[in-house]
Amino acid sequence: MFKVPPVPAQRLPALLRAMPKAELHIHIEGSLEPEMIFALAQRNGVQLPYASVEALRSAYAFTDLQSFLDIYYAGASVLLHEQDFYDMGRAYLARAAMDNVAHAELFFDPQTHTARGVAMETVVGGLHRACVEARAELGISSALILCFLRHLSEEDAFATLEQAQPYLDKIIGVGLDSSERGHPPEKFARVFARCRALGLHAVAHAGEEGPPAYIWSALDVLKAERIDHGVQAVHDALLMQRLARERIALTVCPLSNLKLRVFPSLAQHNLRQLLDAGLAATVNSDDPAYFGGYINENFTQVFAATGLTARHAYQLAWNSFEASFAPEADKRRWEHRLKEAFDRCYEYDS
Numbered sequence: 001m002f003k004v005p006p007v008p009a010q011r012l013p014a015l016l017r018a019m020p021k022a023e024l025h026i027h028i029e030g031s032l033e034p035e036m037i038f039a040l041a042q043r044n045g046v047q048l049p050y051a052s053v054e055a056l057r058s059a060y061a062f063t064d065l066q067s068f069l070d071i072y073y074a075g076a077s078v079l080l081h082e083q084d085f086y087d088m089g090r091a092y093l094a095r096a097a098m099d100n101v102a103h104a105e106l107f108f109d110p111q112t113h114t115a116r117g118v119a120m121e122t123v124v125g126g127l128h129r130a131c132v133e134a135r136a137e138l139g140i141s142s143a144l145i146l147c148f149l150r151h152l153s154e155e156d157a158f159a160t161l162e163q164a165q166p167y168l169d170k171i172i173g174v175g176l177d178s179s180e181r182g183h184p185p186e187k188f189a190r191v192f193a194r195c196r197a198l199g200l201h202a203v204a205h206a207g208e209e210g211p212p213a214y215i216w217s218a219l220d221v222l223k224a225e226r227i228d229h230g231v232q233a234v235h236d237a238l239l240m241q242r243l244a245r246e247r248i249a250l251t252v253c254p255l256s257n258l259k260l261r262v263f264p265s266l267a268q269h270n271l272r273q274l275l276d277a278g279l280a281a282t283v284n285s286d287d288p289a290y291f292g293g294y295i296n297e298n299f300t301q302v303f304a305a306t307g308l309t310a311r312h313a314y315q316l317a318w319n320s321f322e323a324s325f326a327p328e329a330d331k332r333r334w335e336h337r338l339k340e341a342f343d344r345c346y347e348y349d350s
């Protein structure tokens with residue numbers, strides 16, 4: 001194991017920003033900034049229930065997951081054409097590259113779009129083109145994960161999978177997102193089994209607001225390879241042991257948890273507890289346009305609030321590469337770059 005050099009506290013924020021990392025929990029529709037929502041609304045002649053960019057931004061005062069989702073779906077209504085999905089994907093990937101994200105796995109919610117009459121081909125086509133061009137032009141690696149909306153039925157998820165069949169070569173896996181409470185993973189047991197049989201990776205949101213039992217069933221029923229959020233695992237000692245033993249990654253999103261009041265303050269976030277218990281936690285932005293920051297902002301703010309150290313920073317970045325669905329050769333290359341970033345830590349100014 002790489003011996004992490006001591007890093008003076010004042011250099012830590014710069015190191016957090018400079019180190020290469022993977023982002024494994026980003027909903028691409030949640031990267032739509034108010035400016036882009038207004039620009040796309042104008043381009044597509046969509047009427048928004050907000051008078052200005054400022055009015056929309058000030059409506060981002062959520063109290064819980066549901067109040068956020070209401071605005072999130074309104075924002076997504078401006079996405080109609082392949083170019084819109086491309087522009088959204090490309091804007092995120094350019095922003096992520098600035099944060100030294102070497103690899104991103106993008107969640108997208110096709111049902112939010114197909115329900116409005118937008119074709120699956122339009123959604124996947126635009127996002128895939130953004131990924132391909134960003135790799136060539138920005139050097140950032142990326143992949144797409146199709147998420148099923150858990151507040152809808154499993155039948156609806158099956159119909160979505162059916163529509164996605166011609167484009168499965170452009171999708172690396174499936175996930176499960178949207179309102180967690182009252183929608184346990186078991187509801188999607190059959191569609192996830194079908195996806196796995198098709199060779200797709202499986203991940204699922206569990207234990208964000210929902211109970212540890214949802215994490216157990218995401219693992220045992222859906223065979224999820226990563227748990228998105230998972231912060232409620234700390235309430236179940238047996239589950240914590242299993243997550244650590246099996247090195248199941250948790251894609252933790254500190255600013256999202258703060259904004260949606262999963263924790264009353266960032267200082268009370270349990271990221272350190274998860275890491276110190278040997279869990280493969282990672283740091284991610286979730287819906288950065290809505291929750292007050294992209295991945296580096298999540299890193300710097302949670303480190304400042306909870307007193308995490310350089311050793312934790314290295315572990316988090318290493319976990320993110322290890323837990324990604326990228327080829328092994330890419331993982332080794334990024335992990336080598338990570339070590340180099342730490343070896344150069346004395347060059348960073350804060």
Ligand SMILES: [Zn+2]
Pocket residue numbers: 025027177205228286
């Ligand atoms: Zn999420």
